[in-house]
Amino acid sequence: xxxxxxLLFLVIPLIALIVQTPWEAFPKIISSPEAxxxxxxxxxxxxxxxxxxxxxxxxxxxxxxxxxxxxxxLLRALVIVPLLLPPVVSGVALLEALGRRGLxxxxxxxxxxxxxxxxxxxxxxxxxxxxxxxxxxxxxGGFRSLHQRYEDxxxxxxxxxxxxxxxxxxxxxxxxxIAGLVLCWARALGEFGATITFAGNFPGVxxxxxxxxxxxxxxxxxxxxxxxxxxxxxxxxxxxxLRGKYLQTRAS
Amino acid sequence: xxxxxxxxxxxxxFRLKIDTIFSAGTVTAVLGPxxxxxxxVLRVLAGLQGIDSGEIVFGDQVVNKTPxxxxxxxxxxxxxxxxxxxxxxxxxxxxxxxxxxxxxxxSKKVSQARAQSQLKSLGITELGHRKPNQISGGQAQRVALxxxxxxEPSVLLLxxxxxALDAQTKESVRTELEKQIDGFDGCVIFVTHDPLDAxxxxxxxxxxxxxxxxxxGTPSELAARPETDYVATLMGVNLIRGxxxxxxxxxxxxxxxxxxxxxxxxxxxxxxxxxxxxxxLLRPEGSARNVWQGSVRALTPMHDRIRVSIDASPxxxxxxxxxxxxxxxLSVGTPIWVSAKTLTIEAFAK
Numbered sequence: 001x002x003x004x005x006x007l008l009f010l011v012i013p014l015i016a017l018i019v020q021t022p023w024e025a026f027p028k029i030i031s032s033p034e035a036x037x038x039x040x041x042x043x044x045x046x047x048x049x050x051x052x053x054x055x056x057x058x059x060x061x062x063x064x065x066x067x068x069x070x071x072x073x074l075l076r077a078l079v080i081v082p083l084l085l086p087p088v089v090s091g092v093a094l095l096e097a098l099g100r101r102g103l104x105x106x107x108x109x110x111x112x113x114x115x116x117x118x119x120x121x122x123x124x125x126x127x128x129x130x131x132x133x134x135x136x137x138x139x140x141g142g143f144r145s146l147h148q149r150y151e152d153x154x155x156x157x158x159x160x161x162x163x164x165x166x167x168x169x170x171x172x173x174x175x176x177x178i179a180g181l182v183l184c185w186a187r188a189l190g191e192f193g194a195t196i197t198f199a200g201n202f203p204g205v206x207x208x209x210x211x212x213x214x215x216x217x218x219x220x221x222x223x224x225x226x227x228x229x230x231x232x233x234x235x236x237x238x239x240x241x242l243r244g245k246y247l248q249t250r251a252s
Numbered sequence: 253x254x255x256x257x258x259x260x261x262x263x264x265x266f267r268l269k270i271d272t273i274f275s276a277g278t279v280t281a282v283l284g285p286x287x288x289x290x291x292x293v294l295r296v297l298a299g300l301q302g303i304d305s306g307e308i309v310f311g312d313q314v315v316n317k318t319p320x321x322x323x324x325x326x327x328x329x330x331x332x333x334x335x336x337x338x339x340x341x342x343x344x345x346x347x348x349x350x351x352x353x354x355x356x357x358x359s360k361k362v363s364q365a366r367a368q369s370q371l372k373s374l375g376i377t378e379l380g381h382r383k384p385n386q387i388s389g390g391q392a393q394r395v396a397l398x399x400x401x402x403x404e405p406s407v408l409l410l411x412x413x414x415x416a417l418d419a420q421t422k423e424s425v426r427t428e429l430e431k432q433i434d435g436f437d438g439c440v441i442f443v444t445h446d447p448l449d450a451x452x453x454x455x456x457x458x459x460x461x462x463x464x465x466x467x468x469g470t471p472s473e474l475a476a477r478p479e480t481d482y483v484a485t486l487m488g489v490n491l492i493r494g495x496x497x498x499x500x501x502x503x504x505x506x507x508x509x510x511x512x513x514x515x516x517x518x519x520x521x522x523x524x525x526x527x528x529x530x531x532x533l534l535r536p537e538g539s540a541r542n543v544w545q546g547s548v549r550a551l552t553p554m555h556d557r558i559r560v561s562i563d564a565s566p567x568x569x570x571x572x573x574x575x576x577x578x579x580x581x582l583s584v585g586t587p588i589w590v591s592a593k594t595l596t597i598e599a600f601a602k
Contacts, residue, residue, distance in 0.1 A: 147338075149334055149336070149338040150338055150340060152295075152298075152300050152325070152332075152334070152338070153332065153334055153338040153340070154340070154351065154355070155299075155300070155324070155325040155326050156298050156299075156300070156325045156326070156328075156330055156331070156332040156400075157326075157331075157351055157352035157355050157399065157400075157403055158326045158352055158355035158356045158403055159326055159351070159355040160326055160355075163355060167351070168340055171342045172340075172341070172342055
């Protein structure tokens with residue numbers, strides 16, 4: 001019985017969202033300039049964040065998996081912290097680091113006039129910060145389960161570390177890479193707390209879909225529901241993309 | 253290409269210390285029990301693991317020299333056949349073999365041609381398009397060898413090349429492997445725990461026990477004069493330690509043996525083959541100079557004979573036929589007389 005309660009608890013809100021969606025007005029709402037702007041901004045920032053996470057996070061996952069650096073255990077814990085941190089706290093932390101008066105941001109602003117908060121770049125930074133750990137821990141698991149002998153064999157065959165990584169390591173961990181990238185992207189697309197704290201909520205500049213939903217909730221509830229519906233569809237899409245991982249039954 | 257290896261490497265509490273030369277055109281077996289450090293020797297020579305002191309020289313290239321020289325695996329001219337082959341599962345057999353030449357910067361066309369000729373020389377042309385999980389163990393062994401040879405290395409390293417195969421496949425692959433490594437003009441080093449592989453494939457055997465080389469020599473030298481209990485056990489002979497003086501060996505742990513080497517003095521080892529040991533129920537009176545008493549400790553049936561372990565001073569192993577066993581009615585604990593003619597014993601300085 002408690003199991004069924006849990007099931008209902010998880011499913012009813014989703015049903016409510018579908019039921020309450022103003023389907024007649026739906027096409028009009030989501031094709032409004034504000035909604036399209038938010039959608040475009042969300043797609044761009046989440047994809048850029050995922051690309052950055054891949055570019056830097058995958059090599060870091062490899063370093064953690066191969067225990068190349070000293071204090072790997074401590075480093076892994078540090079990487080996972082943003083995963084557990086309330087996103088709003090991540091936003092505050094980013095402000096203190098990269099804000100105009102931040103630890104690093106102060107220097108960047110004073111020297112180069114560069115500023116991140118309340119810019120689209122700021123959105124990318126906030127989402128990358130929050131989403132990258134998902135990719136890192138998934139990939140680290142993938143790298144760990146890959147026996148080092150394949151990389152060793154490739155090295156003895158004359159392949160430099162770059163070639164080994166691109167031709168042997170990455171293809172062999174492709175399933176983990178796909179899972180990690182999708183999880184990372186889904187997390188980036190849904191990012192709210194760190195973004196609103198670090199980058200603010202400016203339509204067309206930093207107002208991504210989740211922020212648009214939050215804003216609409218105070219003015220026009222049906223718009224908020226319609227935009228939420230879009231994000232729900234994306235989430236279901238992610239689930240389908242990862243079906244091999246989560247929809248498996250014992251029979252398969 | 254000659255390899256001069258004089259190094260030591262330490263991993264937690266295990267210390268490996270090697271000082272030997274691997275000559276060009278020679279097949280060397282590194283023979284040792286599990287945990288003796290055999291595989292580490294290969295990893296170090298391949299550059300996959302560093303050294304903590306000493307140096308390794310390939311021909312005239314210093315590949316390792318503490319504290320600063322460590323030539324990376326991809327910069328060494330080595331081919332490695334890993335114990336479980338480590339074929340890349342996402343690449344076809346052909347792509348596996350062409351990976352090395354491609355890594356060396358050869359064109360795709362040249363690399364594939366090279367892979368093709370390797371496949372041909374190993375008689376497995378038809379496997380080119382299969383994935384590693386679609387071929388048998390024996391075939392995988394050949395592909396691994398072909399892949400290692402495709403970069404035309406001057407050193408070929410093989411880690412337990414036959415250990416992963418079942419007994420039947422082993423015979424045919426061993427014959428095949430023998431042909432391949434005989435045709436290879438570089439330096440071949442393989443590690444094994446199987447004395448038969450070492451005897452059949454190697455020109456020279458380096459025995460490794462607990463991280464140090466305990467004996468080196470040709471297979472026949474090892475068989476004739478084992479210097480450690482491990483080698484003696486592998487060769488199936490009795491190895492008796494003691495101090496020799498004028499044809500008499502005072503055995504360590506008790507007993508005396510008459511040996512034919514009358515000029516030998518000081519610490520010595522004596523080899524006594526189990527088939528040269530005669531067993532008697534009553535004290536024998538004959539020409540055998542060596543006669544001593546003991547009791548049967550264990551009886552082990554082999555396919556055409558019985559191995560009898562005898563508790564005595566010195567303890568020995570004898571092999572007898574099934575009919576001899578029936579006549580003597582031996583069982584564990586039976587008191588027994590042992591004899592061995594002096595001339596069947598070979599003693600040498602330790």
